[in-house]
Amino acid sequence: MDWDKLRIFHAVADAGSLTHAGDVLHLSQSAVSRQIRSLEESLDTTLFHRHARGLILTEQGELLFDATQHMTKRLETAAARIRDSEEEVFGNLRVTTTIGFGSIWLAPRLHKLYAKYPDLTLDLMLEERVLDLPMREADVAIRLKEPSQADLVRKRLMDVRMQLFATPEYIAENGKPLTPNELPEHRLICQNVSATQVSAGAMLVRELMSYPIGRLLTVNNYFGVLQAVLSNLGVGVLPDYLQQDFPNLVRVMPEVESNEVPVFLAFPEELRGSRRVEAFRDFVLEEVIAYRRSRQERGT
Numbered sequence: 001m002d003w004d005k006l007r008i009f010h011a012v013a014d015a016g017s018l019t020h021a022g023d024v025l026h027l028s029q030s031a032v033s034r035q036i037r038s039l040e041e042s043l044d045t046t047l048f049h050r051h052a053r054g055l056i057l058t059e060q061g062e063l064l065f066d067a068t069q070h071m072t073k074r075l076e077t078a079a080a081r082i083r084d085s086e087e088e089v090f091g092n093l094r095v096t097t098t099i100g101f102g103s104i105w106l107a108p109r110l111h112k113l114y115a116k117y118p119d120l121t122l123d124l125m126l127e128e129r130v131l132d133l134p135m136r137e138a139d140v141a142i143r144l145k146e147p148s149q150a151d152l153v154r155k156r157l158m159d160v161r162m163q164l165f166a167t168p169e170y171i172a173e174n175g176k177p178l179t180p181n182e183l184p185e186h187r188l189i190c191q192n193v194s195a196t197q198v199s200a201g202a203m204l205v206r207e208l209m210s211y212p213i214g215r216l217l218t219v220n221n222y223f224g225v226l227q228a229v230l231s232n233l234g235v236g237v238l239p240d241y242l243q244q245d246f247p248n249l250v251r252v253m254p255e256v257e258s259n260e261v262p263v264f265l266a267f268p269e270e271l272r273g274s275r276r277v278e279a280f281r282d283f284v285l286e287e288v289i290a291y292r293r294s295r296q297e298r299g300t
Helices: 003-015 018-025 029-043 059-083 099-116 168-174 180-185 199-209 222-230 240-244 275-298
Strands: 048-051 054-057 091-097 120-126 140-143 152-160 162-166 187-190 215-218 235-239 250-252 261-268
Touching: 003 018, 003 029, 003 054, 003 059, 018 029, 054 059, 091 099, 091 275, 099 120, 099 140, 099 222, 099 235, 099 240, 099 275, 120 275, 140 275, 152 240, 152 275, 162 199, 162 240, 168 250, 180 199, 187 199, 187 222, 199 235, 222 235, 235 240, 240 275, 261 275
Parallel strands: 091 120, 091 140, 187 215, 187 235
Antiparallel strands: 048 054, 140 261, 152 261, 162 235, 162 250
16 A cells, blocks of 8 residues: 555644645645555545544544554654654653642643753643553653553552641731631632542542532642642641642641642653653653652651
């Protein structure tokens, strides 16, 4: 099967238009059309339905597009590994993690990574959805649970717990709750139990909800919970790792906390040896060591 025709087919299927694919490939619409017709003839099938709004893949076209998508991902991986030299770290690295961990813990530390590797470009994808690393939806993931996908290199970084925090200003004005029975006198800030979050956090929220709650504010990620707490709106359920960067926050009800949540760094086996991935992994491990040392010094 002609690789060039497959490349053109993939571009057309991705763009949904001969014209747009031609722009990407720097080919005329007629040249693209001829290649698609030739591919269809060689396969003795129709790959696209033509209509006024563009092109739609047939069932056979969907099968071929799935194959070319896998090929494209593998070629991108090979190209990235070729570009990684033995001495330099450069190029784009796609990193995915949760909104809370990415915005509260990871992003504030990235200046150290950029200072060491100024030619490295990060695409930081913060979302609760678990991206498919073997399918190269991302290069590296930091996940608050052990990855279940096969063919991944994984490293356990640390454990976190969800705890309760408030600002000194809030406590000065509203008092410091000592037990969950005092929650009716305060506003609880947390994620909704139905929101996507680590199961240990959801279990802690359910436990707190079993007590009478005076007022409630729910946010769909921990970064939003943190901003509400910093604005003196109430007592928030937050991960313990924020204490290093927000030392003025006061932990309340210290006996109340979630079970441990493991934090893993993972990347596809095929990226083992990538200088970009190695540089990011080593940076994260150094920061985790510094984080652990800081916790030991604080005695937490």
